[in-house]
Amino acid sequence: MRIALAQILSGTDPAANLQLVREYTARAADAGATLVVFPEATMCRFGVPLAPIAEPVDGPWGDGVRRIASDSGLTVIAGMFTPSGDGRVRNTLIAAGPGSPNQPDAHYDKIHLYDAFGFTESRTVAAGREPVVITVDGVTVGLTVCYDIRFPALYTELARRGAQLVTACASWGSGPGKLEQWTLLARARALDSMSYIAAVGQADPGEALGGSGAPTGVGGSLVASPFGEVVASAGAHPDLVVTDIDVDRVADARESIAVLRNRSDFARADRAESIG
Template identity: 40%
Template sequence: MDQLRVALVQQASALEPEANRRLLAELTPTDADLVVFPEAFARDFGEAGSDVSAHAEPLDGPFATEVARLAAERRTTIVAGMFEPGADPGRPFNTLVVRGGAEAAYRKIHLYDSFGYRESDRLTAGPLEPTVVDVQGWRVGLMTCYDLRFPELARALVDRGAEVLVVPAAWVAGPRKVEHWRTLLRARAIENTVFVAAAGQPGPRYSGHSLVVDPLGDVLAEAGDDDQALSVTLERAVLDEARRTNPSLANRRL
């Protein structure tokens, strides 16, 4: 397809999983090819350092099942964050579940051991397997939050054909954090000549500012701090022109 209709849902997840499943139904549109919810949407992280293992669900559990049902009902592909049991019962995976026109599970590779947090104390890092799915003829690469700070993952996704990078996040608020978020999203788009679509949880705890960036770094849409939905149509002609204008992928020597 020459176009991809993308919806970003910037919405806070609650501590009650049932409430978040209801939000999925309320907020999934009927006119998008790809719908992106934030990281940890099945159940919020809770207080810093909280044990989330009791809220981990298998990929055929209530949350992923509801994601699949809604994707089928609304003829779309949905990406949303959840916690998934791993080999260590006390340290689940931070997982993006993809259901609908594509089906996948991406387990966050880079855990947030930074800015005073220790995500690895409570979660298990995923395998080093960059994940790319096909959505309506577009190649979509998956990243989660802190993964954004590691350009080698974005490049690995592009080497696997990614034309769009999707970044669900719960980007913790704080000094410089919005500036970092916007700068890194635009950098990943520019250096890889790809679209970037990032859906974050809103303030006050998180940074909000969900963004869609085109392959030359122009911001196509941006949310503020509060609950908000964005809808953008990506154009393949824009991607092709960007890669002709800036053939940096073809010019690589390392």
Template identity: 40%
Template structure:
């Protein structure tokens, strides 16, 4: 496939799991090859520091099953975030599930112990193995929210062939946060010459500003902080041209 049609769903998840599952059907658009929902879409985090373990589900549970049903019905691949039981019953994984034309599971590596939060008190970190999946002939690497601040994960995914990075997020609002988000999304795209699809939850609690950025750092689509769906087309020719123009991956010496 020479191009990939993508849609990023910037919509808030609530505290009722069943209602969030219904949103998958309501919000997944037709006509996209890849649809990306935000982090923790199966059930919001709740108040800071809340125990989310009662809402953890297996990756073949109700949320992932509905995600697969919707993806199959739309003829697409869908990515969305959920909580999954880990070996520690009090600290589940923060997990991305990919269903539809491709299937994968990614457990968030870097937990948000920053800006006054302690995600590791309530969640378990996933294994450090990068996770990639093929979608329509493009190699897609999976990251979640705070992972964006760690360039070594993005580079590890690219070293394994990633051409697109998908970053579902619930990027908490606050001073400098939108600026950090936009800067980091564009940096990961530019330094790795990849497309980046960064899908966030909307304001007022989160920062919104879902982004699609191309391998030279041009913003192909951007939301504001309201609930919305943004779309873009990723062209392989754009990727190839960027890597010829800026062969930074080939020029590395370290």
């Protein structure tokens, strides 16, 4: 399977960002990819009010992504914001495939919110609850967003639901050691889930947005194999990374390393029963 990671630099205009999706998807199609993955906050970067930007997943921006997928013959995964109904938004991935109707046609709402490193995502974003897997060209793909990558249980759950490839779409916060953590976490989640990880982030905006306090990207998009190897990677600037993945290696990893099969339940301190 040939996949593409579109490491873009989103602005604050959803229409201009949708045009970026169209341009990078066309490049991915020309390169022979069947799946192109965009970052979290593709619709609009962080650091501005999101409620006025948010649209339903079947609104104009989401429909624009669906048209791009249909026109290109690719499956497109991209980050957007949808209304939550309580004044906040949801941090959503839309996944749209080719065809009419689009197949797949799904979305995932980010489960783990980024209340860390001095940023409080939960003030303006409501959490999702349900893991999501889709099928692209016969390959089962799990969907995750940014801070999710710090929570191994989500990745092993997606693997139990059949995921062979998991996308981690991010707008990673900058700071000392953060890029190294991003790379390490992607490789670790690949080993946890015995899956390929397609970790695609926003490009690094540099000093222009570095003082906003919002997570606006550090670049460093990468694909990690189920054995934890870095298969392909990007630098700091906008880029399209195209690489082939061999999903047979997922079965090989799960048979040889076998951490999914060898998992064991154990007593937790808050649930343990006294035996004394």
